[in-house]
Amino acid sequence: MNRVLAVSRMQLINKWTFLGIPAIILGGAFALCLAIFTIIPTEPKYGGGAPFAPLWYFFALGIQSLTLTFPFSLGMSVTRRAYFLGTYVTFSAVALGMAVIYAIGTQVELATQGWGMGGYFFRVPFLFDGPWWQSLAVSFIITLFFFTVGFWAATIYKRWGVTGTLVVSIGLALLVVGAIFLITWGGFWGDVLGFFVHISVLGLAGILLLLVAAMGAGAFLTIRRAVP
Amino acid sequence: MNEQTVVQVQGLGRKYKDVIALDDVSLEFRQDRIYGLLGRNGAGKTTLMSILTAQGFPSSGSVRVFGEDPYENEGVLRRICFIRESQKYPDDFTPAQAFRAAALFFAHWDQTFAERLAEDFQLPLKRRIKKLSRGQLSAVGIVIGLASRAELTFFDEPYLGLDAVARHLFYDHLVKDFAEHPRTIVLSSHLIDEVANLLEHIVVIDKGRIIMDDEAEEIRGSAVSVAGPADVVAAFIEGYPVLFEERLLNTVSVSIAGRLNPAQRREAAELGLVLGQVSLQQLVVHASLSAQGAENSLNDAAHIQRGADSKEVTR
C-alpha cells in the first residue's frame, strides 16, 4: 500500500499536470461562459459543451499517464500493479475534486438563480438534476470515465502498437455501427430510448461505471505484459 | 565480505519472432561486487538487464533475484535500480522533480549526495528534462543511479552523450561511493578499456550467448604479448594458441593465450624478446571475433556441404 500511495504522490509532483491545468481549463471555460451569459438576454441559459471542457484534457491525461509515467515508474522499480492502483487513486482523487467543485457550483447557482442572470454553468440539465449526492456520483463517474478511456486506449497502443489500436478502433466502430443497424432494422429505437429514459441518469452512470471497471481491468491485464 | 548470491540465471532465453536475443544464458552475480557486462551493440546486454529487473520478459529459463522471481515482486524490485539508456521521464519533469520521485521509491535515497552529484555534473536542476542535452540527460540517470544506493544497481551504458571528463567523473564517483557504501553494481559498456580497472568480474555477451565469464584479473593474466624478431618469437611461442599478431617488417608482436613462468620469462629476456600484458579490450574483442569466426566456419561448412550435395544431384 505504501508504494501505491507513493505512485499517487509521484503523479502529483508536478502540480500543473493534475491540478493546475484542469483548474485553468475549468476557470477559463467558466469565465468565458459568464461573459457570454451577460450578453445573451434569454433565460435560462446553459453552458452547453463548456462545462465538459476539462474532460477532454483528462482523456489526454489518461493517455499521457501511460505513455510517459508508466515507463518512468518501471524505471523507479515500481511494480505494474502499484503503478496501476496508485495512478487510479490519483485519477479518483482528481475526479472527486472536480465532482465536489461541480456540486458546490451547482448549489451556488441554484441559490443565486443562475448568478443573478439565469445562467447555469455547473448545473448541467438532465445530468445534474436530482439530489446532490446523485450529481456528485454522476460527475465523478463521468470524469473517471474520460480518464479511463484515455488510459485504456493508451494501453492498447503500448502493448499492440499502431496495428492493435487500429484493430480495436475498427472493431469498436463496427460494433457500434452494427448495433445501430440492428436496432434500426428491427425498429427497436423506441424500446432503446425508452430504456434509457427508464433507467435515468443514475442508471446511465451505472453503465458508465461498469465500462470503467471493464476498461480498467482490461488496462491492468494489458500492462501486466507491457514493457517500458 | 559476504559471498551471497544476488542474481541467479539458468538457461535464460529470449526470442522475438525470428530473432534470438538471448540464448541459454546462465550466470550468477554475488553481493557487493562491481560486474562488467560487456559486448557489442545488440549483443543482448540490455535485454538481459531488462529481464533481471522484470521490465522485460523471458521466453525460457529461470531468473532469481535475491532468491525470488522479480516479476511483479515488490519486495525484490524495491531493492533494485535500473538506469537504462532510453529512460523516459514524465513530461515537464525537471531533474529536481525526478529526484523527488526517486526519493519516494528508493529507501536509501541520499538527497544531499544527489544534489552534490548534480552540481559536479553541472546539471541544471530546474530545467525541463525534455530540454536537456543528451549528456545532461545521461547525467540525470547517473545521479539517480548513484544516489539511490540500491542494493543491486544496473547501469546500462549510462554515459551516452557525456564527454571524457564527465565519464571519468562518473567512474570516480562510482568507485568512491561503492567503496563507502558497498553494493552490487552491474555496469554495461562498450568502452572496455575505460572501465576495465573498475570491474572485479566480467561477463561478455555476444549474439545473445555468454562467451566469457571470469574474474577480471584472471582474464588479464590469461594472455601475454611477445614482441621481437619474427623467427625468434615464432620459436618461443611454439605450441601456444595465438590470439593476435601485429607485424612491422621483420618485427612481430604476438599475443598468446597462456601464462609464462619465471623460467620462461628469463628465457624471453635472454632471447631479447619483450613481454607485455594483453589489454582487456583486446581479449574481449578477440573472444567476440572468434565466436563470430566459429559461427562463420560452421556456416561455411554447411554451405560447402550443401554445394557438395547439389553437385552430387546434378551429376
Place this chain on the structure above:
Amino acid sequence: MIDDSGPIFLQIAALIENDIVSGALPEESQVPSTNEFAQYYRINPATAAKGVNTLVEEGILYKRRGIGMFVAAGARDKLLGRRREHFTAQFVEPLCLEAGKLGITRAELVAMLTAALDGQVPAEQDTSTQGKART
C-alpha cells in the same frame, strides 16, 4: 600509475613497496586505505584490497583493527633483502647479456662498472668489502 604491464593488484603492491623502500612510507606509519587507493588510481576497491593483503601476507604490512594498515617493523629491510636477491636476475644478468650482444669484453665491463661506481659513490661512503680498484 596503473597500466597494462601486469595484474593490477601486483602493481599496487609494488607501488607501496617502492614507497617503503624510498622512505616515503616509514615503518609504523599508516598506509592509505584500500578505498583511498581505489579512488586515487580509479580501480576496483577489491583489487586494491588484494594488493594490500598480498603485502600483509608477506609481513610487509599489518592491520590495526579499527584504524587501518601500517608498515610493519623491519619491512624495509625485508624488502631490501628481497630486492637484493632479485638484483642479480633483474639487473646483473640482463646487463651481462646486453654487454655480450654489444661485444663489450669482461675487462671493459668491469672498467665501466668501476667508473660508474666512482662517479656515484664517494670514497668515504664506499662500504663494499674487498675494496674495488680505484683509478
